[in-house]
Amino acid sequence: MAQVSRPRSAAHGRPVAILVPGADAIANAGDPLSVILGWARGLGFDGVTYFAPADAPAVPVPMASWSTWDARWQQAYRDSDYASVDPRLVATAGQSLPCLWDGGMIVARGRLRRFLDDAARAGVRSGVAIPIGTARGRAIVAFDSSVAPVTMPRLAAIRERLGELLWVAHAVHASRQVDRPPRAPSRTDAQRALSDREHDCLAMSARGLTSRDIAVKLGIASRTVDFHVGRALVKLAAINRHEAIAKAMARGWLS
Structure with missing residues (x-):
């Protein structure tokens, strides 16, 4: 080097x-x-x-x-x-x-x-x-x-x-304020931090789905998807979906 x-x-x-x-x-x-x-x-x-x-x-x-x-x-x-x-x-x-x-x-x-x-x-x-x-x-x-x-x-x-x-x-x-990931993350930890809907919406976003795509899959309105993603952003102290997904993955909340 x-x-x-x-x-x-x-x-x-x-x-x-x-x-x-x-x-x-x-x-x-x-x-x-x-x-x-x-x-x-x-x-x-x-x-x-x-x-x-x-x-x-x-x-x-x-x-x-x-x-x-x-x-x-x-x-x-x-x-x-x-x-x-x-x-x-x-x-x-x-x-x-x-x-x-x-x-x-x-x-x-x-x-x-x-x-x-x-x-x-x-x-x-x-x-x-x-x-x-x-x-x-x-x-x-x-x-x-x-x-x-x-x-x-x-x-x-x-x-x-x-x-x-x-x-x-x-x-x-x-x-940048990045939290260190827990050494042994569990699904229970993720559920305490994110609701099931917040987790599902963020996980689908990580796979490249849009709010409209997610809404169709979950049978809810697009604005409801945006609401759940917005709450996830607040909990993760993220500015946008990209950062929220990265932080959630770093903590072991998304796979």
Whole structure:
């Protein structure tokens, strides 16, 4: 793994409050995913994955995640326990510097090989992982790319925009509040959190059904489906269906 060099530090002086340019856009947007995805693409990447702070910097450690990638890939990632071999986590363990990883240059077998193959099919082939220290532990903001191998011109372009990547990483971290998944989730836990109707509507949404499709299957009105999904969003502290589905899957409430 090649580490991206750290930019020169600013001179020490009086502490001042620094605002991340445009950070409020995430909080104010009706769809924060589109804002974050737009920033990532503007910086030359295809997506962002945020790993919530773990209790310790070691890997493997159960970590919750939020991502701009589709729910199917996120579920496959958790089901296969890829966190234990994910270069974005392994390469940044115990590190404070951003790390560039390139799946096209990694000679691997076993679970790591399966991760690289599955991630590549999802569109994640390389990227920059940025560790962020917090009071709860460490978070990782990963800028993901479908490009591999990483050429020297691209590496130079990444280094040129490293400062912007750091700004956006901190903005993403400040905006994302992802709950760590329980170690042994049960259906009883899910039922306590979501009603049967809320669970059914969200589960069908995860399979790509629209409110109208769900209404036909359940024999209820579309607005009733929207009502149940809306209550699920509130309980999961999610902005939209995509985020609610991802959070529910992270907690083991949807399969």
